[in-house]
Amino acid sequence: MKIKTAEIVMSAVKPEQYPEGDLPEIAMVGRSNVGKSSAINTLLGRKKLARVSSSPGKTRTINFYLINNAFYLVDLPGYGYAKTSKPERAAWGKMIETYLSTRENLQEVIQLVDIRHNPSQDDQLMYNWLKHFGYGSLVLATKLDKIKRSQYQKHIKNIREILEMPPESKVMALSALKKTGVEDAWEKMGSLVER
Ligand code: GTP
Numbered sequence: 001m002k003i004k005t006a007e008i009v010m011s012a013v014k015p016e017q018y019p020e021g022d023l024p025e026i027a028m029v030g031r032s033n034v035g036k037s038s039a040i041n042t043l044l045g046r047k048k049l050a051r052v053s054s055s056p057g058k059t060r061t062i063n064f065y066l067i068n069n070a071f072y073l074v075d076l077p078g079y080g081y082a083k084t085s086k087p088e089r090a091a092w093g094k095m096i097e098t099y100l101s102t103r104e105n106l107q108e109v110i111q112l113v114d115i116r117h118n119p120s121q122d123d124q125l126m127y128n129w130l131k132h133f134g135y136g137s138l139v140l141a142t143k144l145d146k147i148k149r150s151q152y153q154k155h156i157k158n159i160r161e162i163l164e165m166p167p168e169s170k171v172m173a174l175s176a177l178k179k180t181g182v183e184d185a186w187e188k189m190g191s192l193v194e195r
């Protein structure tokens with residue numbers, strides 16, 4: 001996909017703040033620090049559009065990035081960040097759940113997992129939830145640069161098995177560091193937002 005324009009349109013904490021109109025949206029979910037915001041920057045070929053941090057809990061709002069005036073990529077706060085206070089965690093959880101369960105524009109939700117690790121229990125819960133609501137056709141394995149090429153198939157197989165991914169669902173892998181996997185990701189994601 002050729003990215004002609006990419007801009008942040010809204011940082012929302014409640015539904016009244018979601019963008020108006022009926023453009024399709026693709027949202028990124030995953031645990032804190034897995035690389036959601038980095039993936040968005042990499043997919044868009046922008047260095048600092050979405051804010052990234054080495055400490056988890058960086059993204060705290062639902063951020064809508066308008067691409068080519070045609071669709072939105074949506075960056076969400078991560079889950080599973082233990083150091084956040086309990087009330088704050090609950091509020092984030094509610095914010096994410098409200099968005100995912102009520103947003104009609106939502107075309108697909110992509111689950112991100114770290115390619116190095118077996119998906120956590122939270123990841124499994126989230127993926128099951130996504131499948132239940134008809135999402136989850138795509139999983140994005142992040143930090144591809146952190147494993148050896150020879151280990152790739154093994155890691156992908158683990159992810160598929162632990163998440164119990166249906167055979168028709170696809171895994172793609174991305175390195176925000178090396179900018180690899182971008183074309184393949186758009187090949188798989190593009191059809192979701194082309195109309
Ligand atoms: P929250 O907003 O806290 O939920 O985190 P996030 O999922 O948006 O993660 P973010 O993109 O902020 O990245 C977290 C850390 O992982 C940063 O230090 C990134 O530089 C690093 N990171 C992300 N993607 C990659 C990657 O592909 N390779 C490597 N080596 N590091 C990465």
Ligand code: MG
Nearest residue numbers: 036037058059
């Ligand atoms: Mg983030």
